[in-house]
Amino acid sequence: MGTLIERRDPLTQPQGVEEGYALTALRWPSQPLQRRPLTASELGGPQQVLRRLAPVRGDLAGHGAKRAIGQLIHLRARVVDEDGAPVGGAAVEVWHANAAGKYIHPNDSHDAPADPNFYGAARVVADPDGLVELRTIKPGAYPVPDSKAWWRPPHIHFSVFGRVWLSRLVTQMYFPGEPLNESDAVLNAIRDPQARSRCIARLTSTASSHALVYEYQLVVRGRNGTPSLP
Amino acid sequence: MKRAVPTGEMTLGPFFPREFGQGANDLTSIEGVKAKGEIIEITGRVTQGDGAPLDNAILELWQADAEGRFDDPLFLGWGRAATDASGVYRFRTIRPGAYAGRAAHVNLLILFSGLMRQLQTVMFFEDARDPVLDAVQPASARSRLVAVKEKDGTYRFDIRLRGEGETPFFDD
Numbered sequence: 282m283g284t285l286i287e288r289r290d291p292l293t294q295p296q297g298v299e300e301g302y303a304l305t306a307l308r309w310p311s312q313p314l315q316r317r318p319l320t321a322s323e324l325g326g327p328q329q330v331l332r333r334l335a336p337v338r339g340d341l342a343g344h345g346a347k348r349a350i351g352q353l354i355h356l357r358a359r360v361v362d363e364d365g366a367p368v369g370g371a372a373v374e375v376w377h378a379n380a381a382g383k384y385i386h387p388n389d390s391h392d393a394p395a396d397p398n399f400y401g402a403a404r405v406v407a408d409p410d411g412l413v414e415l416r417t418i419k420p421g422a423y424p425v426p427d428s429k430a431w432w433r434p435p436h437i438h439f440s441v442f443g444r445v446w447l448s449r450l451v452t453q454m455y456f457p458g459e460p461l462n463e464s465d466a467v468l469n470a471i472r473d474p475q476a477r478s479r480c481i482a483r484l485t486s487t488a489s490s491h492a493l494v495y496e497y498q499l500v501v502r503g504r505n506g507t508p509s510l511p
Numbered sequence: 512m513k514r515a516v517p518t519g520e521m522t523l524g525p526f527f528p529r530e531f532g533q534g535a536n537d538l539t540s541i542e543g544v545k546a547k548g549e550i551i552e553i554t555g556r557v558t559q560g561d562g563a564p565l566d567n568a569i570l571e572l573w574q575a576d577a578e579g580r581f582d583d584p585l586f587l588g589w590g591r592a593a594t595d596a597s598g599v600y601r602f603r604t605i606r607p608g609a610y611a612g613r614a615a616h617v618n619l620l621i622l623f624s625g626l627m628r629q630l631q632t633v634m635f636f637e638d639a640r641d642p643v644l645d646a647v648q649p650a651s652a653r654s655r656l657v658a659v660k661e662k663d664g665t666y667r668f669d670i671r672l673r674g675e676g677e678t679p680f681f682d683d
Contacts, residue, residue, distance in 0.1 A: 289517075290517075293519055295520060295521070295627035297627060297628065299627055302625070304624055304625030306560070308559045308560065308623065308626055310630070310673050311677060314680050315646060315682065316681070317681050318642050320611075322575070322613060325582075326589075327588060330587070332541055332587055333589060362515070363514070363515050363517060365515045385528070386525075388525055388526060388567060402530070404531070438527075446618060450518060452518050453522075467522060470521070477519070480519055480521075500515045502517045
């Protein structure tokens with residue numbers, strides 16, 4: 282039986298200051314991160330954040346005359362721990378740009394049209410198999426402000442609450458076959474090619490006449506099921 | 512037998528939905544039930560390497576209840592705040608109790624664009640013996656993890672991500 286939380290693997294996790302992503306050199310600490318003993322405080326965690334955060338619809342695409350513009354997709358994402366065990370009941374937050382690459386956010390100054398039928402944010406709960414399902418549209422690429430023509434590839438943001446404080450996962454999911462994936466400074470901060478490829482969703486063969494279906498897996502830190510506090 | 516590698520963390524970005532960042536920074540009641548304990552406010556400014564404040568940075572807080580318990584059904588112990596345009600965040604909570612070898616503290620994590628991984632830090636209420644505080648090197652940096660109690664009773668805890676007076680952050 283391993284320890285509940287193992288140290289991050291530098292090959293499969295970003296280092297902090299990343300080549301091609303100038304803001305990291307302004308915001309990531311200059312001093313080495315501190316090591317600390319882990320106690321009940323770090324190895325416990327809020328078990329019921331949904332008492333504080335109300336679920337928000339998992340349908341971002343709308344219907345009929347209120348359909349968002351863009352390629353309709355179904356996304357089936359599974360939340361598991363390092364044992365591959367499903368994390369049922371996990372709260373998952375999702376947000377992404379519209380098909381033109383514009384976020385619904387006052388700080389987004391990108392000159393692209395808003396889509397009145399696209400909401401852009403969801404908060405859903407994983408079922409007992411760890412599965413969350415989303416109906417949305419494929420987001421567009423967009424240029425990073427103040428960068429030299431760095432365009433982010435289409436991506437979907439995920440924020441996941443695992444079972445303990447140190448299981449918290451915030452990441453981004455990418456789409457297969459996108460040329461911008463090759464040069465993206467965020468995706469390529471994951472140096473291990475296999476780990477990087479796992480950040481790209483899989484297009485399934487189950488596409489219906491309505492939508493393309495993508496599958497994805499979100500692995501949160503931690504093992505051995507629900508931990509007992511030390 | 513290990514079967515799955517944790518997904519690579521990536522930046523929250525600058526466009527975390529406003530409505531997700533709001534409405535969760537008051538821990539003093541849950542579902543209309545008030546928590547037991549001394550109500551306090553924790554506030555501070557989050558700044559980057561050149562001293563500029565960060566707008567829409569997300570902070571999440573995790574703490575024990577007033578008796579040092581983490582499993583109090585009447586106190587969730589978790590909250591989230593977003594910084595405003597001047598970099599200021601604010602939590603309303605109750606002062607946590609000490610427990611089993613740990614001094615009173617709150618855990619904080621910070622998410623934002625330019626941070627490829629979550630940054631973890633801890634706020635203490637006073638310079639006390641604590642295994643996490645005592646682990647910080649050099650020892651002279653430990654005082655940066657101790658909040659300043661203002662005249663009005665609020666606890667001020669500024670967070671400098673990088674540069675002079677840099678806040679100690681933890682890797683685990």
